[in-house]
Structure formats: structure tokens, C-alpha cells
Amino acid sequence: MTKNQSSAIVIGAGIAGLAASIRLALKGFSVLVLEANAYPGGKLSEIEEKGYRFDAGPSLFTMPQYVDELFALAGKNPRDYFHYHRLPLLCKYFYEDGLVLEAHAEPEKFAREVEEKMGEPAENILRFLTKSAEKYQLTNEVFLENSLHRLQNYFSKATGWGLINFHKLDAFETMHAVNQRSFRDPRLVQFFNRYATYNGSNPYQTPGTMNIIPHLEFGIGAYFPKGGMYQITQSLVRLAQDLGVVFQLGCRAEEIIHQGPKVEGVRYRQSDGQENILRADCVVSNMDIVGTYRHLLPRLKAPRRLVSQPKSSSAIIFYWGVRQSFPALALHNIFFSQDYQAEFASMFESQWIHPDPTVYLNISAKEAPEDAPPGCENWFVMVNAPNNAGQDWDKLIAQVRRSVLKN
């Protein structure tokens, strides 16, 4: 740190914390990242055991441009740090009635597949995907690339354009209602309803605007990073370190120290129990917002609307090393439940998992054979779950395990 350099502490080395640390370093701050875990990445981390490697959380890589952007901002070539390729097949869908649908990334090919297997006219799919792209273009700059917490963003050209075209966003209908009037085949409605789960929403409640999500896959593309999802974390840590960011792992922040609105530093505890205080001109929290207000800023009145928002759904994941290989399976697979509406009612109303849940199966060894021993597969098996409301999780996990194995 030079004499006049401002200092920043980032609490958490998740993907957002890493991106923030890189941006702060590029703005000239001397940056320290405090991470509670012994490893960086947060949800974007990995597990290795007995010759099997699993990406612990995210498995689908969309919008790689936002990762590349960080390297470009630093004047680096992203390809010197990490590689990825576009997937021609997005996902394989298995329905209860025996139908197997291949979601090809190329919209025309996918539309032909749906017409052939479901009898749904190809033009319905193409029209729907065009609308998805349009919704994305109308909302991307306003919601994704800018903060809704800054007044000036409400007066931008993009917001004005979004408002003029507001009727195209289907904001006053549910995603399910929009999908139901867009398609004849209920299985296709179920297919597009599933995109609500990408941000932990319920398609029977979330607005039709969320139909922007299919565009991320069919329009912008789904990708696979060489070496697995964890390479995103690894490459960003390398970039951050190249920019002088310092990481202190195994350090849990316990309080953001402030005098009124002015931040002064962070009190944290090391894994050996020792407590320290570090001064900083700027503090960024990558911890969940509710945790940040409740635990790190106990003396500050939390904005009630922010901390009382309904919570998204959660997930139960099994990491299974399987001593066999299954040619009928792809990198991403979905085994749909028979009654999707009942499944969501169970998750969001009864806060329990339906006895017949939809199962997502990711096998990274399909793209990266080194992730499993020869002739074997690394199964990441995920079932959407209600958010934590004090359920008996052991009982819930045992029930899910039985349902998954039965299927």
C-alpha cells in the first residue's frame, strides 16, 4: 500500500466478492479480501474425493461476457487465464410419459425437435424465444447492469425505453399464465416454467417478465469452462492477485465498524480464534444482505423492505461417484415430475418437498472425462427445496434420497 492509497476490505471471496475486489483494485484501492472459508469461491467451489471432482454449486455457465469483462478492464486477455466453449446441447429432458426431449442450443433445431416430438408448431417456439430476447433487451440495462437503488438510473434512456414498452414485459401475468397461453402442449409449458427455478422463484407466482431467462441459454448461449466451473473462481483469484489483491482465508468478519454513516474498518476472527481489527476507507460485504445487517451492522437500523423480502427456494444436492457410464445421459439432465404445480405448492406453501420431485442431474465428466475415474461418472444430483424454515432436514433429505433412487 502506498502512502496516499485508499484501502478497501471485501468481506467474502464468492464470485461477487472477487469481482468487487478486482474492480476496486482497478480503481486504485489497496484491497484485502477476508473469507470465512479456507478456500475462495463461496458457492462456486469444488469437492474432490476418491478420483471424482464435483463443482459444488453452479454447474451452468451463462453470460461469460461478464467474466471476460473483468479481464478486459484490467487490460488482460481473458484467454490467458481461462477457456470455455459453447454447448450445442443445452439439456436433456426426461418426462414421466417416456418422452425424451433434447434442448438444442440452436433455436431452429430445438423448434424442429419439439414439433416432431410434441406436435407443437415450431413457429410457437421461435415466437416465444424472440419475445424472450425482446424482454431481455428491454430489461437488461435497467435491472441487470444498473442498480435500482440509484435514483439517477430511473431517468436513463434505457429506463424510458423500458417504460414505453412495459406492456411487452408481461409483468402483470404469472410466468405460468404466459407460458400456458403461448403453447398447446402442457409438457412445453412445464419446460419453460422450469426457468423460474434459475433464480429460486415459483413459476405460478413470478411475473411473466422472468421469461427473459430462456434467452440467456438459447440466445446468448450456455457454456462449459475448461476444467469445470471452479476454473471461473481460480482464474479470477489469479487476476485479483496479479492486481495486488491480498486474500486472508479462514477469517470471519464479525462487525463492520462505523461512526454514523462513515465506515472505519472491520472486526474479524481468525480460524485459531484470534480477534483483530483492520481499518479501511471502504468496506464491501459479499455476505447475504440479511446477514450483513443482522450480524455485521447490529447497531444500524436495517431497511425493513430489504430484509423482509420473501426468500428464494433452496436445494438439496447429492454428490455421487457412480461406477458406471450412461451413454443416454448428457452433461445437463432434467427428470421432470408428473405434477409441477403440486411440486411448487409443496415447496412454497407447505415448505416441504413433494414426494415426486423434479431432479436435475449434472455430469461434468461428460465434457471433462478427468472429473471421474475411467468408465465412471460424477453425478451432481440436485432437487429444489423450500427455504430454511426450521424443517427437519435429516428427514427431508432421507425422503428426497428415496425418491431420487426410486426414479
Ligand SMILES: Cc1cc2nc3c(=O)[nH]c(=O)nc-3n(C[C@H](O)[C@H](O)[C@H](O)COP(=O)(O)OP(=O)(O)OC[C@H]3O[C@@H](n4cnc5c(N)ncnc54)[C@H](O)[C@@H]3O)c2cc1C
Ligand atoms: C446449488 C446451487 C446451484 C446453482 N447453480 C447455478 C448455475 O448453474 N448457474 C449460475 O449462474 N448460478 C447458479 N447458482 C447461483 C450462484 O451460485 C450464485 O449466484 C453465486 O455463486 C453467488 O455468489 P456470491 O458471491 O454472491 O455469494 P457466495 O458464493 O455465497 O459468496 C459469499 C462468500 O462470503 C463468505 N462469507 C459470508 N459471511 C462471511 C463473513 N462474515 N466473513 C467472511 N466471509 C464471509 C462466504 O464464505 C462466501 O465465500 C447456484 C447456486 C446454488 C446454491
